[in-house]
Amino acid sequence: MPELPEVETVRRGLAPFMEGGLVRGLTLRRGDLRFPFPADFQKHVEGRNVLALSRRAKYLLINLEDDRTIIAHLGMSGSFRIEAECDETPGEFHHPRSKNHAHDHVIFDIERKDGPVRIIYNDPRRFGFMHLMATSALDAYPAFAGLGPEPTGNFLSADYLAARFQSRKQPLKSALLDQKVVAGLGNIYVCEALHRAHLLPTRVSSSIVKASGKPAKALELLTDDIRAVIAEAIEAGGSSLRDHIQADGSLGYFQHRFRVYDREGEPCMTPGCRGTVSRITQSGRSTFYCSDCQK
DNA sequence: ACATAGACCTGTTGGC
């Protein structure tokens, strides 16, 4: 589920409940997710205030006082939800019936001026993980070394991509999935961006760079489309927050109409295009595209 | 440098 826009939505949803709150309790329902939890995880976290929530690529960063930051990754199936205290029975929390509580692995009990809240991390497949770093040493976190620029910021440009693609024979799909090229793109949004840019996912990356090393027009368009796809998805996440947060407290899953992803056999949505969406496998992942309007 | 396959896990879906 979580590519950059979903993680950003989770961050925005959690921030009002966690920032400025005190972690009264941290409950681990098992010893590990994808990796073991940090040694003395509770000891480092309990009794500390949450200063801020931020995000890098698909990583959620929970910054605590005393130079500590929790680095959380949601893997494929991780999600957070928020439970408020019941009015009638203080100490009890609202449990949405729709949720499968079997995979509630981590519980943050947050103390706030307006009452306690419970933040629950649920992850059926357990590909997610949580690590702990000194905030002052965050840059030394191995996964952050060599991470590409965020598609939301100014460092992603056609010139930058041209430099990265210049000698790449990799297909565009693989190059864009590489977190060292652009941080935060995943299978869905790469498919969507390439569809918007009318570029075949199988196309050799260097083919959209001119001999001079300057970006071809196609790469200029691709850059804009990556930005647009991500920005729109973050927007969609924002509206889903307003709609869903009261319903069951879940964060991260939101309705978003994709133009190609998971639409195999359906008509291409490019205006004027009469093609049909195809599915192929590239490096073990499904790729969706239209062979009529993507070249 | 690059591609592919497999690993980690459980849940959902679609075909028979």
Next chain:
DNA sequence: TGCCAACAGGTCTATG
């Protein structure tokens, strides 16, 4: 209805 294979939004490792 049941059963089973295929597949799922992410990374990491090993192997060619």
